[in-house]
Each structure stands twice: as structure tokens, then as C-alpha cells.
Amino acid sequence: MITIKEIAKxxxxxxxxxxxxxxxxxxxxxxxxxxxxxxxxxxxxxxNRIAQSLAMKKKYTIAVLLPHYxxxxxxxxxxxxxxxxxxxxxxxxxxxxxxxxxxxxxxxSYIKSFxxxxxxxxxxxxxxxxxxxxxxxxxxxxxxxxxxxVFLNIALSGYGNLSxxxxxxxKSGYLSGKLMQLCLNEGDDILTIHSRSNLSNFNxxxxxxxxxxxxxxxxxxxxTNHYIEIxxxxxxxxxxxxxxxxxxxxxxxxxxxxxxxRSYIIADHINDYRDKVPFxxxxxxxEHNAQALVDDRITFLISQKPFQQGYRAINSxxxxxxxxxxxxxxxxxxxxxxxxxxxxxxxxxxxxIFL
Amino acid sequence: MITIKEIAKxxxxxxxxxxxxxxxxxxxxxxxxxxxxxxxxxxxxxxNRIAQSLAMKKKYTIAVLLPHYxxxxxxxxxxxxxxxxxxxxxxxxxxxxxxxxxxxxxxxSYIKSFxxxxxxxxxxxxxxxxxxxxxxxxxxxxxxxxxxxVFLNIALSGYGNLSxxxxxxxKSGYLSGKLMQLCLNEGDDILTIHSRSNLSNFNxxxxxxxxxxxxxxxxxxxxTNHYIEIxxxxxxxxxxxxxxxxxxxxxxxxxxxxxxxRSYIIADHINDYRDKVPFxxxxxxxEHNAQALVDDRITFLISQKPFQQGYRAINSxxxxxxxxxxxxxxxxxxxxxxxxxxxxxxxxxxxxIFL
DNA sequence: CTGAAAGCGCTTACAG
DNA sequence: CTGAAAGCGCTTACAG
Numbered sequence: 001m002i003t004i005k006e007i008a009k010x011x012x013x014x015x016x017x018x019x020x021x022x023x024x025x026x027x028x029x030x031x032x033x034x035x036x037x038x039x040x041x042x043x044x045x046x047x048n049r050i051a052q053s054l055a056m057k058k059k060y061t062i063a064v065l066l067p068h069y070x071x072x073x074x075x076x077x078x079x080x081x082x083x084x085x086x087x088x089x090x091x092x093x094x095x096x097x098x099x100x101x102x103x104x105x106x107x108x109s110y111i112k113s114f115x116x117x118x119x120x121x122x123x124x125x126x127x128x129x130x131x132x133x134x135x136x137x138x139x140x141x142x143x144x145x146x147x148x149x150v151f152l153n154i155a156l157s158g159y160g161n162l163s164x165x166x167x168x169x170x171k172s173g174y175l176s177g178k179l180m181q182l183c184l185n186e187g188d189d190i191l192t193i194h195s196r197s198n199l200s201n202f203n204x205x206x207x208x209x210x211x212x213x214x215x216x217x218x219x220x221x222x223x224t225n226h227y228i229e230i231x232x233x234x235x236x237x238x239x240x241x242x243x244x245x246x247x248x249x250x251x252x253x254x255x256x257x258x259x260x261x262r263s264y265i266i267a268d269h270i271n272d273y274r275d276k277v278p279f280x281x282x283x284x285x286x287e288h289n290a291q292a293l294v295d296d297r298i299t300f301l302i303s304q305k306p307f308q309q310g311y312r313a314i315n316s317x318x319x320x321x322x323x324x325x326x327x328x329x330x331x332x333x334x335x336x337x338x339x340x341x342x343x344x345x346x347x348x349x350x351x352x353i354f355l
Numbered sequence: 356m357i358t359i360k361e362i363a364k365x366x367x368x369x370x371x372x373x374x375x376x377x378x379x380x381x382x383x384x385x386x387x388x389x390x391x392x393x394x395x396x397x398x399x400x401x402x403n404r405i406a407q408s409l410a411m412k413k414k415y416t417i418a419v420l421l422p423h424y425x426x427x428x429x430x431x432x433x434x435x436x437x438x439x440x441x442x443x444x445x446x447x448x449x450x451x452x453x454x455x456x457x458x459x460x461x462x463x464s465y466i467k468s469f470x471x472x473x474x475x476x477x478x479x480x481x482x483x484x485x486x487x488x489x490x491x492x493x494x495x496x497x498x499x500x501x502x503x504x505v506f507l508n509i510a511l512s513g514y515g516n517l518s519x520x521x522x523x524x525x526k527s528g529y530l531s532g533k534l535m536q537l538c539l540n541e542g543d544d545i546l547t548i549h550s551r552s553n554l555s556n557f558n559x560x561x562x563x564x565x566x567x568x569x570x571x572x573x574x575x576x577x578x579t580n581h582y583i584e585i586x587x588x589x590x591x592x593x594x595x596x597x598x599x600x601x602x603x604x605x606x607x608x609x610x611x612x613x614x615x616x617r618s619y620i621i622a623d624h625i626n627d628y629r630d631k632v633p634f635x636x637x638x639x640x641x642e643h644n645a646q647a648l649v650d651d652r653i654t655f656l657i658s659q660k661p662f663q664q665g666y667r668a669i670n671s672x673x674x675x676x677x678x679x680x681x682x683x684x685x686x687x688x689x690x691x692x693x694x695x696x697x698x699x700x701x702x703x704x705x706x707x708i709f710l
Numbered sequence: 711c712t713g714a715a716a717g718c719g720c721t722t723a724c725a726g
Numbered sequence: 727c728t729g730a731a732a733g734c735g736c737t738t739a740c741a742g
Contacts, residue, residue, distance in 0.1 A: 368712075372711085383712080384712090412719090
């Protein structure tokens, strides 16, 4: 690997001048610039990124705002871990990551945490835009202050975000439809179970449902899909009653579709109906769900690689700040089909990365 | 982030001494060492990896030996791309990657390329151990010369390799069994198609077959699995004749299992039998296979993330050389289920990484 | 046992 | 328009 110093010697100039040419800074005569460019190309010069980082000694702060996780719904644990991992890696490059969390069910905690976040004077922001209206207010502030921001996991459009990092929820629903169909026979019915209390993740969930239905429609399939909505998945008794009512009144149901991350709760309640309803498709590889999968109480889980999503949000924003390379408008994580047989080995910590 | 210089000031010593303590080099009195350690801990000091790399200015060469790919079997393209990607990233850290390829069907080309490889005086080697006996010879040389090496994609044990980067083939076969079962009804039969010409990848393929059979055995399923072996997948006529013979003589066959990366060839030949044999499970997301999947001629492909495998081989070996952190003995890539509906978007180039 | 100095490859004021 | 010098955070001979 040829260095700037060596190029400089070959061109009979100083390293500073070579640097100016490499970065198209002005203040170099066209003549010398051209001469240097030729030599650069000739020797296939590439800047040494780590020396560059060290010399630039710029400090950036990226602030992250995401829902906190709890026992009932630990979905947000994985993205946070991805963020922590990335945080470690970008540290040496002078990027500091500050994380703030809020309550998914409480929009004012969203606003409040955002205000805290602003105090860190971030040069970039990662946002899980849970509440539409409030997000409009927040992003307007960011736009005004000229702080670039990306959306994580929830795709809202028209807010001026640099990028969206997440999954294509419609497609993942569509895929679930396919898997369900492979399991079912022609005359079988399906039960889709919604949760009322999940309004904050409304976007993803409604897209999944649409995708699911679309699969059956597009392929001219005749399985009927019945919907029930449960007020609160955490209210064990009500859940049980609702499900039993549905299953008893519609005996043709052989598959259940739960378009949110709490299919394990449903799985708990249909143990008595296993023979009649052998198939259950849910979303997200949380610990509870994984356990239900391993225990054969869930057939398929669709995962969206939340660890990677968190990692990539930090990663792409860091690249943008450090090297001005804008990320793709959409960074879509792959739609993973997880079964008991290919569930990832968690002893092997995720480690896609360098450093 | 606190720096060595600052620590030194706090401890009233020179940066050199702090450095010695950080890396447990001797030549520091216990007293000062202890004092410095306290301060280090107190301030949660972490070395700046990039400054470290720059200062160490060590140069390492990693040499890679893998099969080249061709039109018939482009499997090895993806690992190579992963390697190239990693190569770019480790460059700034002073690691140079040299790639050598050989003909999978020709063991002497394996030896020859290895000899070329040795000339680069590598400090680490990535090997796809295609031929057992020859591999014994080569690895003995590496062991003698004290050059650490990892196996990529093919798991041989007892050769003294630092790590294996690849997939659990048995498990992936087992998973295929599950998927096949979900597609089939009770009385249906299965046809497994082997390729004689694929001896060099024998290990992975036989493990897949074993896993597949094991699924049916373990779950007490009664679907019969019939085997045929085709001399050469490339001989179109013979392939067609063999398959037709099997399908005609065993009308109960409803699913086909192809435990190698050329299921697309089989898919080409059963178009006339689609209604009778709707399900085909194959391996590896090569371009041809992907096309067959999109065209509904393959039901499931099991992918092993070959890009990542290549990337991680370089990545983990680099970490070992740079920081002496030994990789896990087995770095297993996830077993991906790919269908028409979740086939990755190739416009989005893979980019798990930083820099 | 310890420190001062030079250097890794680049960037950035500053001086001319 | 160009160069010389200092510095990023660390490591490494070398001197004492």
C-alpha cells in the first residue's frame, strides 16, 4: 500500500498538497493537481481509513431514541444490543453513541426523552418513530437544526429521514401466508389474532396482515381467514376465553396467525386444541417466542434480524458522518424463517463485524 | 475517552510505562504498575484500536485457497465476494489478503495452488479442505511452519485447524426433512437425487442426507425416501432419463430432495411432472437456483450464507493475527430458509460491516 | 525500572 | 498556490 508521503515524493510536492488533491480541496494549481492525479491512479492509491480517522480527530455524537423493553414484550432488547455492539466499534473512530428510551404506550415520554436527547447536541439521530404526530414535531426540529436522522424499524415516509432501517412488513406477511398455505389443506380456515393494545406498532402489524391476506387473494386460495381482536394480551383470562370461543364456533380453523411479537401468549392458550389447530405462525424471535418454538407450540416465527437493524442504524449513520457516504434510502433486513430446527445458537454471540 | 497520555499524567509516569502496564509487559515495578492499574480501571480506559493498529505497523498476509467457480456450479462465487469485502476492510489494518483457487475435481491443482500460496509467506491461511489426504499433507506443512489456518465450508476434524467457518450440514438436512414433511401428506414418497460427480464436496452432502433421513426416522414418519444417483448432472439426457424412470416407476413420489447446489438442473427436467411432484427442496442460493425459485420450480432452498462465511474467515483470522484473540472453534452460519417470497434483494449489496 | 523521542499515515492550521 | 510542522493515540527501540 502506497502512502501519501511516497506519492508526494514521486510528484515532487509535499504531503499536504497530495492530500488536497485527494480530497478535491482547492488551492492547488491545475497543473500539479493533474500530475498528482495521474500518479495516484497509477499506483492505485487508497487512503488508509484508520490513519485518516486518527488524524481528523473529529468527535461525533449519535443519539438514539427507542422504546424500552419489558417482560411482556422484549422485542426491543435485540436492537439495543446491536446498537451497543456498534457503539463499541465506532468508539475508536471518535463516534459516541447515547441511548434514550421511552414507553411505547406513552407519547409524552417519547417527547420527553427526545428533549433529553437534544441536550447531547447530537450530529446524528436514530429514531423509532412510534407516534406519527409527535414524530412530525420532532423531525421538524431535527430538520431545522440540520441534524440528519434515520428511522429504525418503523417505516414512515415523508418525514425527511436519511434512511429507513427495518424490514418490509408487507412482504413478511405475504411470506407468512405462503408458509401457512403450505401447512394447510384446501378446506381449512385460519384465525388471525390482533392485539388492541399494540397501536404504537400499528404500521408494521397492519402491513403484515395485509401481506398475509394478499397472498391468499393473489393465489386464488379459498381458506377463510377469521379475525379476532384481543384488548390486552396480558389479560390471561380474556385471551383464553376469546380464543376458545373462536375455535369452538369455527371448527375448520387449523392455523393461527399472530402478526405481532407475542404469539407465545397465544401458544400458551391453545394447548388443549393442539390436534385440531396444529399450526401457529408468529413474529420475532424473543426469548419467550423462541421457547415456544422449541417446545413445538409455534410452527414458524418470522424474524427481522433486530440485532442487525440496531447495528446497521449506527453503522450507516457513522459512515455518513465520518465519510459523507449517504446510506441507502432503505436498508431492509432479510425476512428470516425460523423453525425449531434452525433456531440460531445463542451461545454464538452475533458478531458480524470487525474490530 | 481517556487517553494513555492523560493516564500517564495522572500517574506521574510516561506514556511508555502506561503502555507497558496495559499490555502486561514486564519491566515495571509492581508498585507503579498497581498504581497505574487503579487509575486505568477508575477511568475505564480502553485502547483506541485504530491508533494501536497504526502504531504497530505490523504487516500480515493471509492466503486463501478455495475452489474456483464455473457456470455449472457458481457456489464459490459468494464466499469469494465475502473474502474480497473483508480484504478491503482489513487493508487499513495492515492485513493483505492473497487468493488462490483450484479445480475441485483435480487434487493436483489443489496441491499446486497451495505451493503458490506458500510463496506469499502468509501468517495465516484459509483453506477449503476439499481432498482429505492431500489436506493432511498441506496442513502438516502449515503446522510445521507454525502458520495458523482455518477451514472454510468443509468441516474436517483432527487437522489442527484454528477454527471451522461453515454450516452444520447435518442440521440443514434435518431442517429440509421438516420442511418436506410440512409439504407432504402421509402416504407420499420422496426422491433424493445424488450426484456422483460431486465427490469433492462429499462431506457436506452426505451429512445433509443423513440429517434429512434422521428427521423422518426420529419423528416416526412413514414416507419412503427413494434414492437415485446420477453420474453427471451436466449430462442432460441421462439426467432426464433417470428422473423420468424414477417418477414413472414410483408414482407416489410427491417431493424431491437434492442435497447439492444444482437443484436447478433437476427442476428443469421435471416440468412435465409438476402436478404430480409439486415440491422440490435444494441447497444454495446460486443465480441459477434463485431463478428456479422465483419461477416456482423450486419450493425451498437452504442457504448457508456463503458471503458471510468468506467474510468471517478473513475477519476472524485477522482478529487473531492483530489482537491474538482466538476465534471460536466453530463459527456456524445460520441455516437460512429461502422461498420465492423472501429471496434476498440483490440490488442491496451485502454490507454487514464497517469502514 | 523508567522516560524521551520517533514514527505509523493522514490532516490541519499557519506561514510564506 | 505550496510547504513545513504539529498532532491524532498509540508503540517501540534506545538511552540511562
